Amino acid sequence: MADEAVRVRGLRKRYGAVTALDGVDLGIRQGEVFGVLGPSGAGRSTTVEILQGHRNRDAGEVTVLGRPASGGREWRSRIGVVWQDESAPAELTVHETVRHFARYYPRPRDPEEVIGLVGLEDKAGSRIKALSGGQRRRLDVALGVIGGPELLLDEPTTGFDPAARRRFWELIRRLADEGTTIVLTTHYLDEAEGLSDRLAVIAAGKVVAEGAPAERHGGRATVHWSEPGSGARQEETETPARTVAELMGRFDGEIPGLRISRPTLTVVGEADSGPRAEALCASLRPDVLLMDLRMPDGDGVESIARMTAAGLPSRVIVLTTYETDGDILRAVEAGAAGHLLKDMPRAELAEAVRCAARGETVLAPSVAARLMDQLRDRPERPRLSERETDVLRLVAEGCTNAEIGRRLFIGESTVKTRLLRAFGKLGVADRTAAVISAMRLGLL
Numbered sequence: 001m002a003d004e005a006v007r008v009r010g011l012r013k014r015y016g017a018v019t020a021l022d023g024v025d026l027g028i029r030q031g032e033v034f035g036v037l038g039p040s041g042a043g044r045s046t047t048v049e050i051l052q053g054h055r056n057r058d059a060g061e062v063t064v065l066g067r068p069a070s071g072g073r074e075w076r077s078r079i080g081v082v083w084q085d086e087s088a089p090a091e092l093t094v095h096e097t098v099r100h101f102a103r104y105y106p107r108p109r110d111p112e113e114v115i116g117l118v119g120l121e122d123k124a125g126s127r128i129k130a131l132s133g134g135q136r137r138r139l140d141v142a143l144g145v146i147g148g149p150e151l152l153l154d155e156p157t158t159g160f161d162p163a164a165r166r167r168f169w170e171l172i173r174r175l176a177d178e179g180t181t182i183v184l185t186t187h188y189l190d191e192a193e194g195l196s197d198r199l200a201v202i203a204a205g206k207v208v209a210e211g212a213p214a215e216r217h218g219g220r221a222t223v224h225w226s227e228p229g230s231g232a233r234q235e236e237t238e239t240p241a242r243t244v245a246e247l248m249g250r251f252d253g254e255i256p257g258l259r260i261s262r263p264t265l266t267v268v269g270e271a272d273s274g275p276r277a278e279a280l281c282a283s284l285r286p287d288v289l290l291m292d293l294r295m296p297d298g299d300g301v302e303s304i305a306r307m308t309a310a311g312l313p314s315r316v317i318v319l320t321t322y323e324t325d326g327d328i329l330r331a332v333e334a335g336a337a338g339h340l341l342k343d344m345p346r347a348e349l350a351e352a353v354r355c356a357a358r359g360e361t362v363l364a365p366s367v368a369a370r371l372m373d374q375l376r377d378r379p380e381r382p383r384l385s386e387r388e389t390d391v392l393r394l395v396a397e398g399c400t401n402a403e404i405g406r407r408l409f410i411g412e413s414t415v416k417t418r419l420l421r422a423f424g425k426l427g428v429a430d431r432t433a434a435v436i437s438a439m440r441l442g443l444l
């Protein structure tokens with residue numbers, strides 16, 4: 001796909017009788033921070049080496065930055081690699097080393113800026129041989145990013161002390177905000193969950209789970225594995241990556257029979273009227289309620305308002321065959337989390353339900369356009385920055401935070417920051433209210 005920085009299909013690699021990679025599939029979007037988690041011997045390092053173009057594959061398709069992963073010098077200059085055993089000359093100073101490596105790239109970053117970003121400004125005049133192990137790792141990171149890479153690869157916080165790791169987290173977020181695609185192979189679960197937009201768990205050469213980190217994804221999953229002497233085991237958890245990390249600490253190398261399964265969307269109840277829908281929500285407390293506005297014995301908007309007033313946790317999505325301006329506005333003001341049309345593709349509807357369950361606003365494009373047309377005039381209005389307006393406009397189009405980040409080439413954390421600033425200026429507390437307020441004020 002055109003927006004993929006890395007595309008891997010059917011990747012296989014063997015070392016003699018040992019299968020390191022057994023049909024790995026990955027798609028990493030441009031500007032995404034992608035984490036790869038797995039036990040020793042799982043295939044993480046081999047995957048990254050193949051992406052770097054430093055190791056041949058036995059089978060499969062691997063495309064990096066639009067080219068096969070074996071490109072020439074110009075292609076390699078667009079990739080930053082944080083080596084774990086960088087052999088920089090011991091007699092050179094930090095400043096001399098970073099300046100020297102900068103000459104290898106057509107458009108390098110400023111060496112002084114990079115030295116400051118990794119926290120070595122006080123050691124710029126020190127020789128490499130005088131640095132501590134942690135300071136050497138900071139230098140390795142500096143040499144990985146000096147070329148201004150479009151893609152940054154490898155395991156950068158190995159050997160870091162906690163303070164240095166946090167400093168690197170700040171650098172990763174900055175690079176992501178600038179549009180750099182980053183692939184982190186890490187043993188640290190907090191790092192994977194805190195930095196990654198998406199995360200893949202590799203075990204026995206296969207991707208056994210992929211998706212948003214547990215803290216962002218929400219919902220329960222079941223981790224399956226085998227215990228020596230007792231057979232198959234499983235555990236239901238809301239943090240599957242954490243469970244896998246704990247298993248990694250118990251098993252030396254491969255986790256036997258590891259796989260992770262997640263439930264799909266489940267319909268827990270149906271109702272043919274507003275009052276019955278209210279009663280079902282009170283008893284079943286579903287994550288999301290799909291509701292029509294025209295029902296035999298009640299007005300859907302009034303039901304939404306009553307459920308909102310009662311504090312029921314269900315996120316209500318209006319699902320209708322029409323898009324009457326007045327009904328759209330009334331439903332959203334009553335507390336609806338979105339408004340969709342019944343003729344939308346099933347896959348898009350399912351994804352919209354998942355987005356609503358995560359607390360996001362979902363509006364069909366035609367519905368958003370009608371709201372924009374309807375809510376224009378307001379004499380006094382706050383000033384939103386151009387960047388805040390861009391984010392809100394994409395929210396109004398129904399985009400998730402991750403989609404907004406890809407469209408604007410910024411990180412998801414930056415999207416959230418701009419949304420919070422807009423919330424404060426508009427005096428609202430959520431995405432739906434922000435869109436409505438901005439439309440009323442003529443800001444969108």
